[in-house]
Amino acid sequence: MLSSDGKSTDTRVIGQQVLPKIAANWEQRREEVFHLIDSLLSFEACLHYQIAPFGIEGNQLLLGMVDPQDSESLNYVSRIVSYINCTLVAQEIAIDTHSTILSAYLNHQNTFHPDAKQVDQQEAKLASEKSKITMINELIQSTTASSKPDQETLISFPQTQTPQSSEQHQDFLPKPNPDNLSPTGTPSPPVHEQPQNDSARLKLLSKLTVLQVDFPEEFIPVEMLASLPPKKLLKELLGRVLNGGIGRLYLERQPYQGKIILSNNGVMQFGLENIPLSVFQGVLNQLKCFASLPFSKLVEPKQVEKECLYQKNRLLLRLRVMPGTYGEEATLQVLKGTALEFYQQQQLARLSRDALGISQQLSFKLHELQQRIFLNPSLKSEQLTAVSTLNQLVKNLDQQIKILQETSETPENS
Structure with a gap:
């Protein structure tokens, strides 16, 4: 098989012969699966x-596919594995399994903690070099942080405003129009509930941050980006990320310069090499500023998520800043469209599970209270009636939450 760039690849698509146990027991490979999603796909x-x-066994990438005959997917993965000198072994998996894996990955990302085992093996050899780099980074950080009052942030997440301040800003903050918003994929409620639900939805949408970024009409050539000052560089990068598909920026700090990688829908678009550390730190400080993170060096990873309105469409910005080998690094991810719907569906499922657990705890406590009342010699009928009524309410609550949970966990074949 030939990939789109003419490279020869060896792709084997199998049914139920080699990988069924791996697919069924993927949780035993959880860390490897998540690592490959972080680093490869x-x-x-x-x-x-x-x-x-x-996983990767020998020189074979073991891949699960909802549709093993999808030539576009096979071509995409084949191009990637050809660069790491691997062959592709694919197996069909159920869409439920695929959804479960990605949901688990999102939950893992939301509860990310640094792994103590992730240590640079060459740290001892680079001790003196890293000491010099640290001094340079501290000098750059102190210089850029000291100029904070003079900096104008490119984008911001304003705090919740009072009604008075909202009126003052209504001239330049466009109000969201629900007719122009991207669909959320949620089922329509009964007709008699529609006006009330629409009112609640409008109220929530009005609280979303309206993302206002003044992008240039035409982007400058990629080869000139590295020469721009931090604010203009970030503006150019954000324009490409926000106006593309599912975008991601990765800021990688190297010993004496920085590197910024931009990808779109999982495909790398370009990488900017040899960015001066002062410019790199300036871009990082801009990202920290709109996420309300401190300018000082972070000791552990911090992640900020904000749902916004951009050009009347909803999107989620996820910024993660983390310490790296040579200093702070960052990723900025933009979720919208199908990816945002999937993410929100997983959030709804998680909240439904939490609510059901709380409801069940309440039911247990009410049952315990009812038993205590029965054992009390001075039993009052009003108390027993109250507990019985509460028990019935909790049963109804459980039933409604289970319905919501089943709805939120139903996979969508989109």
């Missing part, structure tokens, strides 16, 4: 192409 690509990596 991005979450966006896995979602878009409906694939999931299970």
Whole structure:
């Protein structure tokens, strides 16, 4: 098989012969699966192409695919594995399994903690070099942080405003029009509930941050980006990320310069090399500023998520800043469209599970209270009636939450 760039690849698509146990017991490979999504096949690509990596054995990438005959997906993965000198072994997996894997990955991302085992093996050899780099970074950080009052942030997440301040800003903050918003994929409620639900939805939408970024009409050539000052560079990068598909920026700090990688729908668009550390830190400070993170060096990873309105469409900005080998690094991910719907569906499922657990705890406590009342010699009928009524309410609550949970966990074949 030939990939689109003419490279020869060896792709084997199998049914139920080699990988069924791996697919069924993927949780035993959880860390490897998540590592491959982080480093080889991005979450966006896995979602878009409906694939999931299970591991690398020898020189074979074990891949699960919802549709093993999808030539577009096969071509995409084949191009990637050809660069790491691997062959592709694919197996069909159920869409439920695919959804479960990506949901688990999102939950893992939301509860991310640094792994103590992730240590640079060459740290001892680079001790003196890193000491010099640290001094340079501290000098750059102190210089850029000291100029904070003079900096104008490119984008911002304003705090919740009072009604008075909202009126003052209504001239330049466009009000969201629900007719122009992207669909959320949620089922329509009964007709008699529609006006009330629409009112509640409008109220929530009015609280979303309206993302206002003044982008240039035409982007400058990629080869000139590295020469721009921090604010203009970030403006150019954000314009490409926000106006593309599912975008991601990765800011990688190297010993004496920085590198910025931009990807779209899981495919790398370009990488900017040899960015001066002062410019790199300036871009990082701009990102920290709109996420309300401190300018000082972070000791552990911090993640900020904000849902916004951009050009009357909803999107989620996820910024993660983390310490790296040579200093702070960052990723900025933009979720919208199908990816945002999937993410919100997983959030709804998680909240439904939490609510059901709380409801069951309440039911247990009410049952315990009812038993205590029965054992009390001075039993009052009003108390027993109250507990019985509460028990019935909790049963109804359980039933409604279970319905909501079943609805939120139903996979969509989109």
